[in-house]
Amino acid sequence: MSELSFEQMLEESLKTIRTGEIVTGKVIDVKDDEIVLNIGYKSDGIIPRSEYTNESNVDLRTLVQVGDEMDAKVVKVNDGEGQVALSYKRLAADKGNKKLEEAFENHEVLTAKVAQVLDGGLSVVVDEARVFIPASLVSDSYEKDLTKYAGQEIEFVITEFNPKRRRVIGDRKQLMVAKKAELQKALFERIQVGDTVEGVVKNVTDFGAFIDLGGADGLLHISEMSWGRVENPKKVFKAGDEVRALIKDISGEKIALSLKFPEENPWANAAANYAVGNIVVGRVARMTDFGAFVELEPGVDALLHVSQISREHVDKPSDALSIGQEIEAKVVDFNGEDRKISLSMKALQAPIEQPQDMDVADVDIEAVGAAEADAE
Numbered sequence: 505m506s507e508l509s510f511e512q513m514l515e516e517s518l519k520t521i522r523t524g525e526i527v528t529g530k531v532i533d534v535k536d537d538e539i540v541l542n543i544g545y546k547s548d549g550i551i552p553r554s555e556y557t558n559e560s561n562v563d564l565r566t567l568v569q570v571g572d573e574m575d576a577k578v579v580k581v582n583d584g585e586g587q588v589a590l591s592y593k594r595l596a597a598d599k600g601n602k603k604l605e606e607a608f609e610n611h612e613v614l615t616a617k618v619a620q621v622l623d624g625g626l627s628v629v630v631d632e633a634r635v636f637i638p639a640s641l642v643s644d645s646y647e648k649d650l651t652k653y654a655g656q657e658i659e660f661v662i663t664e665f666n667p668k669r670r671r672v673i674g675d676r677k678q679l680m681v682a683k684k685a686e687l688q689k690a691l692f693e694r695i696q697v698g699d700t701v702e703g704v705v706k707n708v709t710d711f712g713a714f715i716d717l718g719g720a721d722g723l724l725h726i727s728e729m730s731w732g733r734v735e736n737p738k739k740v741f742k743a744g745d746e747v748r749a750l751i752k753d754i755s756g757e758k759i760a761l762s763l764k765f766p767e768e769n770p771w772a773n774a775a776a777n778y779a780v781g782n783i784v785v786g787r788v789a790r791m792t793d794f795g796a797f798v799e800l801e802p803g804v805d806a807l808l809h810v811s812q813i814s815r816e817h818v819d820k821p822s823d824a825l826s827i828g829q830e831i832e833a834k835v836v837d838f839n840g841e842d843r844k845i846s847l848s849m850k851a852l853q854a855p856i857e858q859p860q861d862m863d864v865a866d867v868d869i870e871a872v873g874a875a876e877a878d879a880e
Contacts, residue, residue, distance in 0.1 A: 521545055521588065523578050526595060531572045536563045539592075541576065547587045551576055555591035558619070558629070593632050600633025601667045608662040613679065616660075618653045626653055628660070628674065635662065637674040644680040687719030688757070697751050701761075705745040713741045715749060715761060722759035724749060729763055731770050732802025733789065770803040771843055778806070778835050778845050783852070788829045796821040798831060798847060806845035808833060815853050 521527060521543070529541030529549055539556060541549040553564055568574075576590035577598070583589040607614050616635070620627040625638040637660055642650060664673035695701060695717075703715035703722065712725040724747070726737050734740055741747070753760040778784060778800065786798035786806065795809040808831070810821055818824050825831070837846035 521578055521581060523581060525578045526575055527578060527590070528573065528575050529590075531568055531570050531574065534565050534568050534570060536565055539564055539568055541574070541590065543576075543588065543590075545588060547582070549576060549578075549588040549590040550583065551590045551592050555579070555589075555593050557593065558632075596632035600629075600631030601672075603631055604633055604635065604662055604672055605665055605667075608665040611661060613659055613661055614674075615657055617657050618655060621650050621654050626650060626658075628658065633667075633672070635660070635672050635674040637676055641673075641675045641677045644677050644684060684719060689719070691717060691719035692754075692757075695751060695754070695759075697754055699751045700748060701751060702746065702748050705741050705743050705747060707743055708738050708741050710737065713737055713747075715747050717759065720757060720759060722749065722751070722761040724761040724763065728752065728761065730802060731764055731768065732799070770801050771840070774804055774843075774845075775838065775840050778804070778838055780835050780838055782835045783832065784835060784847070785830060785832050786847075788825050788827055788831060790827065791821045791825065793820055796825050798833070800845070804845070806833075806835070806847045808847045808849065812836070812846075812848035812850050815850050815856050 527541075527543045527545075527549065529543035531539060532542045532548070533540035537553045539551040541551065543549045553560075553562070556564060557567070574592065575595055576592050577595040578588060579591050579594070580589040604614075606612070614630060614635075616628040616630045618626050619629045619634070622636075625636055625640075626642060628635045628637065637658075639647070639650060641663075642653070658676055659679055660674040660676040661679065662672065663675045663678075664671060666672070701717055701722070703717040706714045706716045706721055708714075710726075712723055712729075714721045715724055724741075726734050729737065729740060747763075749761040749763055750765055751759060752762040784800055784806075786800040788796050788808075789799040789805060790797050793810075795807050796813070797805045798808050799805050808821075810818055812833075813821060813824050831849060832852065833847035833849045834851040835845060836848045836851060837844070839845070
């Protein structure tokens with residue numbers, strides 16, 4: 505019986521390994537782009553940067569120290585240079601896929617950071633296992649630009665798990681819909697007409713602004729934005745503005761809001777401020793053929809009839825006035841019930857002096873005769 509050489513005995517004393525096997529080793533060297541492990545095999549194991557992390561420029565010496573113990577997956581028993589090719593990332597991905605499978609089966613809510621924003625959605629990583637969230641499942645409303653999610657931690661559930669086809673689908677939308685339903689229920693249970701609520705402007709249109717009240721949106725119509733006149737809501741509000749508003753009406757899931765707080769109603773003191781005989785100052789807000797409407801203060805307009813603009817004849821208001829012009833006038837009529845006020849500029853003007861009859865002595869006979877001759 506022949507004796508084994510020292511090299512043969514040493515080789516037999518070392519374990520055997522196979523591709524796909526999980527091995528444990530001790531770090532014996534770390535370079536900026538690779539880690540060297542003693543795995544108790546005849547060759548050392550090598551983990552290149554690309555098999556340790558997804559970060560392409562990271563220095564591995566900042567992440568791993570000599571003497572650390574770590575597990576890795578065997579990629580190749582011989583990498584072509586006599587060493588064992590290992591992967592830490594693939595082992596982590598296997599663990600991640602196991603976690604994703606359990607989450608899929610148990611309908612568990614996961615939290616992960618968005619690793620990449622793609623054309624069709626978001627890619628998130630759970631323990632090196634990737635999950636794709638389609639754009640249609642990112643939010644409960646359409647979002648054209650998903651770049652705001654880059655680097656954010658988001659919650660989602662796994663709705664499809666097929667790692668063999670590398671198809672693992674996440675869904676954030678259903679969580680948002682469920683949460684919104686809970687918030688909506690709680691909101692409608694605590695609010696009623698007449699309440700004051702706070703919200704954030706979600707979007708602005710030509711006819712009003714939609715306010716997020718935390719569970720439901722309320723519509724602030726252009727006619728309810730001020731006691732005065734608002735020409736364009738987009739000049740008053742923008743998305744993200746915080747708003748304190750009054751609940752004017754609740755109809756099913758529709759909430760109508762108003763900024764016309766009763767205590768700020770300008771007509772409350774109008775009877776005293778605009779009593780007949782008072783001299784007031786206002787701004788011409790708009791004009792018609794029969795007169796001009798003068799804003800005395802936001803929410804209080806008065807009519808200046810064309811016949812009351814001047815003691816001289818005025819065909820139409822635009823002949824004597826312009827939009828935005830400040831005028832002084834006298835209140836000649838006040839109707840608080842119908843909220844109507846009539847003004848007169850003419851009442852503040854001095855009467856036009858009529859020409860007196862001329863004395864015959866003052867008439868230039870020759871001039872009259874010349875004028876008559878020219879007329880003939």
